[in-house]
Amino acid sequence: MNTFQGSRLPSRFYTRKEVAELLLLSSGTLANWASRRTGPPYFRLEDGHVIYSEDQLLQWLDTQRQDARVA
Template identity: 45%
Template sequence: MATAPSPDPPVDAWLTRSQVAERLQIPEKTLAQWASQKKGPPYRRFGRHTRYLLSQCIAWENSQFSGGDAA
């Protein structure tokens, strides 16, 4: 019996700036500004293309929690 493919990308998938912006629900322009200010999730450049490793985005997201209970 075949199983349905998982809708989530693998944890080490490379995401585009557009995909990360959608994930964080922020404009792509904000990610570009953060990159120029050395803020935001870590990224890599492949020629003209900016890519974010999903596992690093998740780690960055988890490091952003401050105050209150994360329950």
């Protein structure tokens, strides 16, 4: 898991439920990805809550893009 570095806070944090809704996935899928160390980077807070940085989520999404191939 990536650590937050830098002096500015990301523009927004999302909960696992919010990210699941944005990606049209279940929260369980994100939890499974996290346990396999795949999927978008996240922060686990001391109380166990998981949050996602908007900036890191957008960066991760960009790495998932597949360009259309001409047949």
